[in-house]
Amino acid sequence: MTIQDFFPIWNQLNADQQRRLQNSLSARKVKKGEILHNGDADCAGLLLVRSGQLRAFILSEEGREITIYRLFDRDICLFSASCIMRSVQFEVTVEAEKETELWVIPADVYHAVMEESAPLANYTNELMASRFSDVMWLIEQILWKSLDKRLSAFLLEEAAIEGTDELKLTHETIAKHLGSHREVITRMLRYFQEEGMVRLSRGSIKILDESKLRQLQG
């Protein structure tokens, strides 16, 4: 994997710009559960995901979480470098959901190239628009979808990401993804179990009837 795999506009940068970005790269390996970026407390730089999985979430004052998007191989985490844009007035936390290998581009280097390169600035625009779209989808989910639909969508998405019907997830973890409480998730999962859609056991959830879960989406 090379830096070009992350930037389709690489060939529209001049040699000097390419060299500055390339030379600034540092490799980083993070363990599952590690926090990579924490609100506006730091500006870690742009994170290029080489392998693994990251999750960006927001945190309430009371410590409740909700996942706003996830990043996989070849994705770029822009908001860990939010200091490059003055108008970003919100704080996200980025956590490794799996062991993750990254390249980091320091925020100041990226910012300097973006200031002079229209292709990089426009590409950054597209990155932000993608994340914006994720967040708008989330708003619609929260506003118009009931929790049963959101939970079934989450279980099906997890099964697709992990390539398995046997999900190793605690109810607490699910609550954090969905901005809910553990007790509420447990109650809903028990309802799913009574309906024959899942089977619950300690630390895992087995999907028994995918099509019935899918029907919940309406």
Place this chain on the structure above:
Amino acid sequence: MTIQDFFPIWNQLNADQQRRLQNSLSARKVKKGEILHNGDADCAGLLLVRSGQLRAFILSEEGREITIYRLFDRDICLFSASCIMRSVQFEVTVEAEKETELWVIPADVYHAVMEESAPLANYTNELMASRFSDVMWLIEQILWKSLDKRLSAFLLEEAAIEGTDELKLTHETIAKHLGSHREVITRMLRYFQEEGMVRLSRGSIKILDESKLRQLQG
């Protein structure tokens, strides 16, 4: 008011770029209640608000609305030109909340200049980051704040915008701003009235105790 008032980076555009933007401007005057942009059905172009007030909202399948941000004098509406960014995968509707005077820059003209001008691309980035921040604020409101707090915040904001304590708003209109139902808003306003914070009469809400409303914010 000139186009430079909308673009602080105007002087970083070259003469040709300035001329293309300037020559493409068309003036438009819209009545209160008029829809200026409707999801992905059109791509009206960039709207520059010269005077008046716009509101951007999303719409559920069942026709429920929630306001995601509002635009005032000298603000630019970017998502009415969302076709200039491929990655924008959501639909907002833009409506005039008051009689509004606008300039419109056609999407294709703006897009062409943005493609070649790093300053304009970076400025567009900042515009999007501002709207993104509005939406993240809204998510936090919906998730972590109860309706009494959101309603009191809305009433205080309206009073500030209109410069009056006597708000001409129906309960239906408030429900549309907050993504709620009219009945729910009416019930909460009656509670506010019992607590001496507002006085309700036909078609208007008078704020009696601003500091008490403010205390609700916690």
